[in-house]
Amino acid sequence: MVAQGRVLLIFFELQLAIMVVLYHQSDHHQVSYVLKMLTTSILSTTDTILTMKDVYRGLDQIQLLSPTKEDLPTCPKTSPFIGGPLKVSFPLDVTLDDIAQKNPLVQLGGHYQPPNCGALHHTAIIIPYWARRKHLHQLLYHLHPFLQRQQIHCTIYAVHQKNRARRLTQALPRDTKAKGGLSRTEMARITQMDNYTFNRGKLLNVGFKEDMKENNWQCLYFHDVDLIPKDDCNIYDCSAFPMHASVAIDKFQYELPYETYFGGVMALQPTHYLKINGFPNNYWGWGGEDDDIASRIFLNKMLISQPPAVFGRYHMMKHGHDRGNKANPKRFHLLSKTHLRWRYNRMNNLLYSLLSKEQTPLYTNLTMHFGIDYH
Numbered sequence: 001m002v003a004q005g006r007v008l009l010i011f012f013e014l015q016l017a018i019m020v021v022l023y024h025q026s027d028h029h030q031v032s033y034v035l036k037m038l039t040t041s042i043l044s045t046t047d048t049i050l051t052m053k054d055v056y057r058g059l060d061q062i063q064l065l066s067p068t069k070e071d072l073p074t075c076p077k078t079s080p081f082i083g084g085p086l087k088v089s090f091p092l093d094v095t096l097d098d099i100a101q102k103n104p105l106v107q108l109g110g111h112y113q114p115p116n117c118g119a120l121h122h123t124a125i126i127i128p129y130w131a132r133r134k135h136l137h138q139l140l141y142h143l144h145p146f147l148q149r150q151q152i153h154c155t156i157y158a159v160h161q162k163n164r165a166r167r168l169t170q171a172l173p174r175d176t177k178a179k180g181g182l183s184r185t186e187m188a189r190i191t192q193m194d195n196y197t198f199n200r201g202k203l204l205n206v207g208f209k210e211d212m213k214e215n216n217w218q219c220l221y222f223h224d225v226d227l228i229p230k231d232d233c234n235i236y237d238c239s240a241f242p243m244h245a246s247v248a249i250d251k252f253q254y255e256l257p258y259e260t261y262f263g264g265v266m267a268l269q270p271t272h273y274l275k276i277n278g279f280p281n282n283y284w285g286w287g288g289e290d291d292d293i294a295s296r297i298f299l300n301k302m303l304i305s306q307p308p309a310v311f312g313r314y315h316m317m318k319h320g321h322d323r324g325n326k327a328n329p330k331r332f333h334l335l336s337k338t339h340l341r342w343r344y345n346r347m348n349n350l351l352y353s354l355l356s357k358e359q360t361p362l363y364t365n366l367t368m369h370f371g372i373d374y375h
């Protein structure tokens with residue numbers, strides 16, 4: 001480990017020396033370029049130079065204590081189980097039963113409470129879920145021990161959209177059928193629903209609404225199912241401002257695709273969520289809703305915080321676009337109207353039917369159907 005650290009240090013010192021030479025030659029553009037390359041190198045070489053730990057390593061040290069819940073000491077500010085960079089690997093065809101056996105302290109519904117101290121952090125993890133069962137299993141395999149290492153009181157919720165095929169007349173409000181016709185806009189919306197179109201913003205709104213009924217959570221993490229955190233120093237707690245946790249994704253060479261990118265994994269306090277009037281409901285298909293959320297934050301005079309990039313590293317699991325989740329061709333037009341519509345396109349005009357709420361051994365599954373949206 002010491003030898004690896006020395007090699008890494010020599011590598012960085014060499015690049016810094018090159019930057020100094022370029023600066024004295026007044027080539028500031030090249031300095032900026034080398035600085036960018038240095039940052040990328042730091043993040044990309046962490047996996048190969050530094051020793052990464054298995055996410056389950058040392059979890060057997062978490063032991064139940066005999067005192068009652070009221071007599072438990074408060075958890076330390078920094079968990080003793082945090083180890084830094086983590087390996088991302090999964091057993092072949094891992095099942096939920098396999099994951100449950102490796103996480104005996106996780107309770108029904110995906111609830112976890114540190115057994116030996118009172119948690120400082122109380123976080124709900126909301127995963128919008130769309131036809132990605134394998135990815136969901138792999139995320140649960142990694143995320144449960146990741147959260148246990150941080151001594152966080154948490155629950156994992158998978159929010160699943162299910163569209164039910166119904167005859168057109170059954171889907172219409174009575175007063176609309178009585179009028180004997182539909183506008184082109186209404187017909188297009190109905191057709192859109194019949195095409196099983198994914199709506200991530202709505203799923204996140206439903207997740208917030210249903211989760212807050214269960215517990216007065218202090219922090220909510222909205223977590224894409226295909227992103228795996230690679231460092232347990234990336235603490236799943238909220239800050240004074242909305243947080244973008246996934247600031248360094250391997251697919252993007254550990255850089256933000258663009259400066260205001262807010263996709264992947266984001267964290268908000270309930271007060272942040274209410275201040276921006278929740279998330280947009282009108283983005284059907286892939287893209288746009290995360291940029292809309294970022295715009296709502298800026299319009300409300302808030303900043304977006306980030307963990308250090310060396311901690312906020314994620315692995316993105318490979319996948320194509322799902323059926324019903326094609327790129328939204330209207331996303332740029334909708335984004336241009338965010339400043340006009342954010343007060344009205346929000347949680348309070350959210351229409352959905354909760355079909356089921358199932359507590360599995362590893363997560364709480366919320367399945368809902370989105371009816372025709374007239375907002």
